[in-house]
Amino acid sequence: MELFYHPLSRYSQKVLIALYEKQANFYPRVIELSDPLSRREFCDFYPPGKLPLLKSKSGELIPESSIIIEFIDSEFSTGTRLFPIDRRIALDTRLQDRLIDNDFSNVLFELEHQKLEDGDQNHIMIKxxxxxxxxxxxxLDKKLEKNHWLCSDGLTLADCALFPCLHCAQDYFKLFQYDNLNRYWHQAQLRGSYLQVKEEVELAAGDVLSGRRPIP
Ligand SMILES: N[C@@H](CCC(=O)N[C@@H](CS)C(=O)NCC(=O)O)C(=O)O
Structure with missing residues (x-):
């Protein structure tokens, strides 16, 4: 199994957390989308050119972080079960995953983009x-009143989606103001899968700062 990804891409981090939770072996293939040559090479291989992308043992290409995670969860019986057996909790897990990608991760992308633009007009947009x-x-804070992890007592797909967003949001928002979310975020930061991804993110961010690596 091969994972095409970049450590600074949030959707890649989501899949990495899932792979570490499942204790699944994979060949890491880091793709620099901001490098024109690497981008062209990757797009020849996979024309939509989006990361992350999983190549299964049988050679099937699987895009979309949530679908990749569903595939990994069904393929590996090891580690954490990321899609709960209980159908109602499984449905809630899928729902929270969609909400996190659409209403949190993608909005964070837009916020980061607007903050990079230097102008007066975008102040209202940023607000x-x-x-x-x-x-x-x-x-999220309200939802975490009841559960240890986002959807149940066990960690799920929804938590894989949420950790990378909180990692980024902690720079812009006072997470400690939200009691339950603050408890959850402390607990997440002690999780092995998060610590492994964080280390990789910090190494890649260091390379970007020192000019060794472009941002995707
Ligand atoms: N819905 C997709 C989103 C994937 C995505 O937007 N990936 C970004 C990096 S985080 C990307 O590959 N962007 C490259 C581009 O659009 O050229 C998923 O969940 O995997």
């Missing part, structure tokens, strides 16, 4: 995006 994310953080 709006920050409000949207704060509202979503409030929603």
């Amino acid at each position: 709006q995006l920050e409000n949207d994310i704060s509202q979503f953080l409030g929603y």
